[in-house]
Amino acid sequence: QVQLVESGxxxxxxxxxxxxxxxASGRTLSRYKMGWFRQAPGREREFVAGLRWSGGSTYYADSxxxxxxxxxxxxxxxxxxxxxxxxxxxxxxxxCAADSKYSGWHPADMDYWGKGTLVTVSS
Numbered sequence: 001q002v003q004l005v006e007s008g009x010x011x012x013x014x015x016x017x018x019x020x021x022x023x024a025s026g027r028t029l030s031r032y033k034m035g036w037f038r039q040a041p042g043r044e045r046e047f048v049a050g051l052r053w054s055g056g057s058t059y060y061a062d063s064x065x066x067x068x069x070x071x072x073x074x075x076x077x078x079x080x081x082x083x084x085x086x087x088x089x090x091x092x093x094x095x096c097a098a099d100s101k102y103s104g105w106h107p108a109d110m111d112y113w114g115k116g117t118l119v120t121v122s123s
Contacts, residue, residue: 002026002112004096009117012086018119020081022096032100034072034079035059037107038092038119045095047105049081059105063089086121093118 008020020036035050049070050059058070069082079096094117097110 002032002098004098004112004114006094006096006114006117009094009119011120011122014086014088014121014123016086016121017082017084018086020083020094020096020117020119022079022081022114024077024079024096024098032098033102034070035097035099035105035110036070036079036081037095037097037110038090039095039116040089040092043092045107047107048094050105051079083119086119088121088123091119091121 003025005023006020008018010018012018033050033052036048037045038048039045048061048064049068051070051072053072053074060068067085070079072079096114098112099110103109
């Protein structure tokens with residue numbers, strides 16, 4: 001089992017920045033992939049950014065490329081999401097997720113989820 005706890009959400013004006021963190025416990029993450037997903041009201045949960053510990057490859061949704069950066073600290077079992085140039089469309093609950101399978105980044109591919117942290121971007 002893996003337990004995930006997100007932090008760092010809040011309210012920010014458009015153009016501002018926030019940094020989300022995800023602390024993992026229960027197992028070491030070296031064999032896992034970690035990702036950030038988000039869900040806005042009335043919309044499906046969607047992939048935002050992902051990291052494979054093995055090799056360190058990172059992946060981003062087109063909507064956040066160039067603005068968001070995912071990073072991880074394997075020794076501390078943490079994954080972060082630096083969000084810059086935030087837009088109103090980025091408003092959502094952001095979830096940290098983990099999975100041990102070598103699969104894609106659909107929400108259904110992820111086995112473990114945090115409870116989420118709310119990000120609100122105002123104009």
